[in-house]
Amino acid sequence: MMLLARINLTLAFILLSPVSILRLWWVLGSPLVMDHNSICRKTRRLGGKHAELCQSQPEIVQEVVKGARLGMRECQHQFRHHRWNCTNQSRSLGKILQQDIREAAFLYAITAAGVVHTVTQACSMGDLLQCGCTPATQEGPWEWGGCGDDVEFGYQISRQFTDSRRKRGKSDIKTLIDLHNNEAGRLAVQGFMRMECKCHGLSGSCTLRSCWRKMPLFRQTGDWLVQRFQSAVQVMGSNNGKSLIPLRQDAPPLEPHDLIYFAESPDFCLANRRLGSEGTRGRVCNGTTVAAAVGGSGGCESLCCGRGHQEHTLVYEENCVCRFHWCCVVQCQRCSVRRDVSRCL
Ligand SMILES: *[C@@H]1O[C@H](CO)[C@@H](O)[C@H](O)[C@H]1NC(C)=O
Numbered sequence: 645m646m647l648l649a650r651i652n653l654t655l656a657f658i659l660l661s662p663v664s665i666l667r668l669w670w671v672l673g674s675p676l677v678m679d680h681n682s683i684c685r686k687t688r689r690l691g692g693k694h695a696e697l698c699q700s701q702p703e704i705v706q707e708v709v710k711g712a713r714l715g716m717r718e719c720q721h722q723f724r725h726h727r728w729n730c731t732n733q734s735r736s737l738g739k740i741l742q743q744d745i746r747e748a749a750f751l752y753a754i755t756a757a758g759v760v761h762t763v764t765q766a767c768s769m770g771d772l773l774q775c776g777c778t779p780a781t782q783e784g785p786w787e788w789g790g791c792g793d794d795v796e797f798g799y800q801i802s803r804q805f806t807d808s809r810r811k812r813g814k815s816d817i818k819t820l821i822d823l824h825n826n827e828a829g830r831l832a833v834q835g836f837m838r839m840e841c842k843c844h845g846l847s848g849s850c851t852l853r854s855c856w857r858k859m860p861l862f863r864q865t866g867d868w869l870v871q872r873f874q875s876a877v878q879v880m881g882s883n884n885g886k887s888l889i890p891l892r893q894d895a896p897p898l899e900p901h902d903l904i905y906f907a908e909s910p911d912f913c914l915a916n917r918r919l920g921s922e923g924t925r926g927r928v929c930n931g932t933t934v935a936a937a938v939g940g941s942g943g944c945e946s947l948c949c950g951r952g953h954q955e956h957t958l959v960y961e962e963n964c965v966c967r968f969h970w971c972c973v974v975q976c977q978r979c980s981v982r983r984d985v986s987r988c989l
């Protein structure tokens with residue numbers, strides 16, 4: 645009986661709340677450990693557009709799953725020195741996503757961006773039948789087979805999967821915020837397409853040139869979104885409740901690429917299951933960073949929230965005195981290394 649009630653509650657949550665695929669996955673289980681088959685099996689019971697796509701275009705769903713993972717890995721890289729480090733332990737990510745805080749904004753954006761990136765790349769690699777390269781723009785009389793990234797296709801797929809599938813136009817604040825941040829993530833890929841050109845013509849004289857558009861490296865997308873995270877804008881509902889405006893009256897109007905949030909974040913110092921905080925106890929910190937350095941540098945003072953830290957000596961083995969032998973092997977010895985690390989109390 646208890647179990648049945650819980651399942652029903654979960655279903656009610658999914659059906660009532662505007663479903664972003666990301667939130668859906670965290671209710672069903674983590675996208676990091678689930679493959680697209682199990683995601684589709686679970687999604688089928690719920691019906692709707694995602695279930696249809698699972699049936700008709702499983703290879704796209706597979707790329708969407710990969711994209712979400714790419715986003716998560718980038719999040720973990722970008723936040724590795726922060727108190728909140730984007731850990732996917734236990735249920736904490738699901739809890740983060742239910743709040744209207746900056747960390748949730750970043751997660752939505754980086755996931756939506758990861759989906760754009762991965763799907764677009766699959767198109768360029770020829771892995772999907774539904775899409776391919778965009779032709780190069782030619783300057784000169786010759787055809788030249790450059791492969792541009794068809795970011796429009798990736799953008800549309802990301803929209804289908806990450807934005808709500810029902811009650812579009814329904815305007816509760818959380819929905820508006822999530823949709824805005826999803827879009828900011830997609831723009832972080834689509835808005836930074838760069839031109840790549842190749843010269844041809846007699847002995848590389850560049851009398852002929854063809855150019856095509858490539859996506860930014862995903863690391864650059866991550867770097868950009870972290871900057872947006874740092875300057876995220878706190879918003880509130882406008883009087884008619886249909887749109888969002890900055891909370892601070894002297895703030896400039898919202899831009900599509902801003903990350904936005906409603907509630908202040910917890911400090912993530914102590915473990916708190918309800919808030920999705922794992923706390924920083926036991927985290928490795930940097931004892932030599934100057935105390936004044938602000939959050940994100942991994943300094944003990946900030947990471948340990950003033951609780952102090954303890955030095956340990958780690959002893960481990962690593963490759964050393966490596967020699968290259970013609971041809972082609974590298975032989976190393978194993979050396980014992982001692983390293984002092986600090987951990988938060
Ligand atoms: C968390 O992510 C790591 C890789 O980043 C993965 O190996 C692990 O299975 C994930 N755990 C959960 C609970 O999703």
Ligand SMILES: *[C@@H]1O[C@H](CO)[C@@H](O)[C@H](O)[C@H]1NC(C)=O
Nearest residue numbers: 724729731922923924925927
């Ligand atoms: C992230 O934080 C968790 C919980 O404090 C910790 O177990 C994990 O090792 C951290 N990950 C990294 C890469 O520091």
Ligand SMILES: *[C@@H]1O[C@H](CO)[C@@H](O)[C@H](O)[C@H]1NC(C)=O
Nearest residue numbers: 929930931932933934941942
């Ligand atoms: C600690 O921080 C200092 C200065 O910011 C840096 O030079 C050093 O490499 C860091 N150490 C570790 C182990 O990250």
